[in-house]
Amino acid sequence: MDKQNIPYSVQIKALGLKFGEHKVLEDLNLDIHQGEFLVLLGSSGCGKSTLLNCIAGLLEISEGQLWIQGKNVTWLEPSERGIGMVFQSYALYPQMTVRGNLSFGLKNAKVPPAEIKKRIERAAEILQIQALLERKPAALSGGQRQRVAIGRALVRDVDVFLFDEPLSNLDAKLRTDLRVEIKRLHQQLQNTMIYVTHDQIEAMTLADRIAIMRGGKIMQLAAPAEIYNRPKNLYVADFIGSPSMNFIEGELQNGVFHSPAFTLNLQDYAFITSPSSGQKVVLGLRPEHILSGTQAATASQQITARIDLVEPMGSDTLVYAQVQGQKLRVRMDGQAQVTAGEMLSLGLQPERASVFDRSSEQRL
Amino acid sequence: MHAETLEPHGPKPKRHFSRTNIMLYGTLLLISIYYLMPLWVMVMTSLKGMPEVRLGHIFAPPIEVTFEPWVKAWSQACTGINCDGLSRGFWNSVQILIPSAVLSIMVASVNGYALANWKFKGSEVFFTILMLGAFIPYQIMIYPIVILLRELGLYGGLSGLVLVHTIFGMPILTLLFRNYFAGIPEELFKAARVDGAGFWRIYFRVLLPMSLPIFVVAIILQTTGIWNDFLFGVIYTKPDLYPMTVQLNNIVNSVQGVKEYNVNMAATLLTGAVPLLIYLVSGKLFVRGIAAGAVKG
Numbered sequence: 001m002d003k004q005n006i007p008y009s010v011q012i013k014a015l016g017l018k019f020g021e022h023k024v025l026e027d028l029n030l031d032i033h034q035g036e037f038l039v040l041l042g043s044s045g046c047g048k049s050t051l052l053n054c055i056a057g058l059l060e061i062s063e064g065q066l067w068i069q070g071k072n073v074t075w076l077e078p079s080e081r082g083i084g085m086v087f088q089s090y091a092l093y094p095q096m097t098v099r100g101n102l103s104f105g106l107k108n109a110k111v112p113p114a115e116i117k118k119r120i121e122r123a124a125e126i127l128q129i130q131a132l133l134e135r136k137p138a139a140l141s142g143g144q145r146q147r148v149a150i151g152r153a154l155v156r157d158v159d160v161f162l163f164d165e166p167l168s169n170l171d172a173k174l175r176t177d178l179r180v181e182i183k184r185l186h187q188q189l190q191n192t193m194i195y196v197t198h199d200q201i202e203a204m205t206l207a208d209r210i211a212i213m214r215g216g217k218i219m220q221l222a223a224p225a226e227i228y229n230r231p232k233n234l235y236v237a238d239f240i241g242s243p244s245m246n247f248i249e250g251e252l253q254n255g256v257f258h259s260p261a262f263t264l265n266l267q268d269y270a271f272i273t274s275p276s277s278g279q280k281v282v283l284g285l286r287p288e289h290i291l292s293g294t295q296a297a298t299a300s301q302q303i304t305a306r307i308d309l310v311e312p313m314g315s316d317t318l319v320y321a322q323v324q325g326q327k328l329r330v331r332m333d334g335q336a337q338v339t340a341g342e343m344l345s346l347g348l349q350p351e352r353a354s355v356f357d358r359s360s361e362q363r364l
Numbered sequence: 365m366h367a368e369t370l371e372p373h374g375p376k377p378k379r380h381f382s383r384t385n386i387m388l389y390g391t392l393l394l395i396s397i398y399y400l401m402p403l404w405v406m407v408m409t410s411l412k413g414m415p416e417v418r419l420g421h422i423f424a425p426p427i428e429v430t431f432e433p434w435v436k437a438w439s440q441a442c443t444g445i446n447c448d449g450l451s452r453g454f455w456n457s458v459q460i461l462i463p464s465a466v467l468s469i470m471v472a473s474v475n476g477y478a479l480a481n482w483k484f485k486g487s488e489v490f491f492t493i494l495m496l497g498a499f500i501p502y503q504i505m506i507y508p509i510v511i512l513l514r515e516l517g518l519y520g521g522l523s524g525l526v527l528v529h530t531i532f533g534m535p536i537l538t539l540l541f542r543n544y545f546a547g548i549p550e551e552l553f554k555a556a557r558v559d560g561a562g563f564w565r566i567y568f569r570v571l572l573p574m575s576l577p578i579f580v581v582a583i584i585l586q587t588t589g590i591w592n593d594f595l596f597g598v599i600y601t602k603p604d605l606y607p608m609t610v611q612l613n614n615i616v617n618s619v620q621g622v623k624e625y626n627v628n629m630a631a632t633l634l635t636g637a638v639p640l641l642i643y644l645v646s647g648k649l650f651v652r653g654i655a656a657g658a659v660k661g
């Protein structure tokens with residue numbers, strides 16, 4: 001899909017937000033395309049919910065502008081912005097039935113009863129909650145409650161869906177199921193969706209683009225694959241991927257990485273900026289990009305490591321190894337037969353590595 | 365099957381008269397007797413005729429049960445200038461209680477809601493001032509309020525007293541409601557705003573239906589407080605309009621004639637009946653409301 005020609009759905013322009021003197025967001029710019037699934041990802045307290053509440057109009061912004069569907073909505077009430085919101089705690093009205101919950105917003109907007117009925121039926125069908133319409137929220141399971149909460153946004157026929165960690169209160173199994181359902185819903189509706197989470201799996205699986213946030217700033221905004229393969233800075237590299245990337249400190253000399261443990265020729269690495277000789281850098285290697293076993297030989301360069309600890313996880317095996325005192329995490333095949341104390345031959349792939357400047361922490 | 369097994373299995377056998385149980389129930393029994401004894405004496409005395417009262421056996425049940433003292437207390441006892449019993453005071457108290465309780469609870473719940481959910485510039489300061497109001501001894505405000513009511517033309521009437529009760533109930537009730545509403549998840553309130561509900565719609569459609577327990581607490585607080593009030597009643601109304609408590613005092617403390625203990629006891633029981641009834645009817649909800657609203661900051 002060529003994003004260039006798609007109009008913007010949500011535009012955030014130089015947005016700033018203060019709680020008293022405490023600046024949570026500052027000069028934040030973000031353009032979200034029509035029909036895009038954008039995920040705001042970051043650790044707790046980085047300002048994701050705050051940003052989402054600003055978009056929704058639940059927090060009054062201190063600076064900047066907000067545009068939704070080509071309209072400046074900076075001073076509009078939440079209900080006038082064409083957004084629907086789904087919360088972590090579901091936030092269903094406890095004394096109303098599911099039908100009451102779904103119709104509340106429509107009644108407030110003075111939608112005629114026949115139309116309300118029609119829209120509730122449609123939403124109930126999409127979300128498979130027809131049988132629950134006359135129940136109170138207390139009589140629903142967590143997954144059903146969250147589906148009703150999504151329905152509340154669905155019936156209002158909004159342009160933009162906002163989700164604030166909608167799956168965080170569910171258990172692991174349900175979380176996976178509902179995640180798939182949300183993705184399916186997006187494919188079906190083709191609405192713009194902005195989704196806040198601290199869970200990188202949710203972000204990677206759902207997003208068209210991910211915005212990784214830290215301290216109220218966007219560290220990288222890109223498609224999941226780009227973020228995974230070419231993290232723009234050390235923070236993103238460390239944040240994405242589980243187990244996280246190996247970082248090895250060293251120095252560049254004539255396109256060769258030197259560290260006390262090993263050297264690695266980086267002639268296959270695509271530098272963004274040509275490095276100077278003697279530059280202090282950090283080399284990043286993902287555990288799953290370090291080859292082992294028979295594949296090790298196919299890599300361009302090999303090293304030998306001693307195994308410290310093995311964690312078999314079924315689908316794959318995580319190995320904690322050491323090369324000359326340098327610790328490395330390596331992800332191996334689940335069937336690999338390895339034990340602690342053995343020596344292991346590993347293959348390094350410079351073309352899949354990441355190199356960062358040590359002082360600026362930016363990708364080179 | 366019935367052979368005694370030494371191995372523990374199944375439910376642990378309960379010992380009904382363990383030492384702790386005897387201690388516990390013994391203490392509870394003693395305390396109950398201590399509190400029920402005066403009530404017993406009052407009820408028994410109120411059912412005796414005067415000759416029997418004079419015998420002085422205060423704990424003994426009546427030999428001859430009579431409801432004469434109750435009738436006299438309700439409709440004939442002299443309270444200062446009138447001799448139509450407590451009934452006049454009862455209806456005065458009802459006329460004071462209902463508007464005061466309704467008005468104060470309505471205003472305070474909206475106050476508490478606004479303070480909890482619609483924080484405005486200075487709302488914290490406003491709340492602090494309101495709370496300070498709760499700690500000022502109200503005796504120092506008695507005279508200024510007399511002047512205020514006189515200027516408003518409400519002095520000596522029931523509506524003036526209603527106004528006083530409403531204002532004095534405000535700090536504690538607002539605190540009660542604010543804490544309760546602050547305990548309701550903020551996301552619920554946000555969801556309602558996204559759904560296009562305004563200040564009043566959120567209050568009436570979303571918050572009120574889930575606030576029954578705290579309203580019961582407020583009703584109990586106000587009913588007992590206003591019904592038991594003596595000071596404001598005697599100061600801000602005139603004899604025709606005295607509330608029940610003031611009339612009770614006038615009956616019990618009247619200096620003319622013999623002391624009719626049986627009538628006094630009946631009158632006291634009648635006056636205390638309303639708060640007692642409220643407690644009995646709403647006991648369970650009261651406990652639930654206290655637990656839900658009063659603990660959370």
Ligand SMILES: Nc1ncnc2c1ncn2[C@@H]1O[C@H](COP(=O)(O)OP(=O)(O)O)[C@@H](O)[C@H]1O
Pocket residue numbers: 019022024042043044045046047048049050051
């Ligand atoms: N109402 C508030 N008053 C003051 N500070 C707040 C308020 N809400 C959030 N913050 C602060 O703003 C920052 C971002 O919070 P939030 O957006 O909730 O983070 P998260 O990314 O976990 O959703 C945090 O440091 C938090 O302490």
Ligand SMILES: [Mg+2]
Pocket residue numbers: 048049050165
């Ligand atoms: Mg959050």
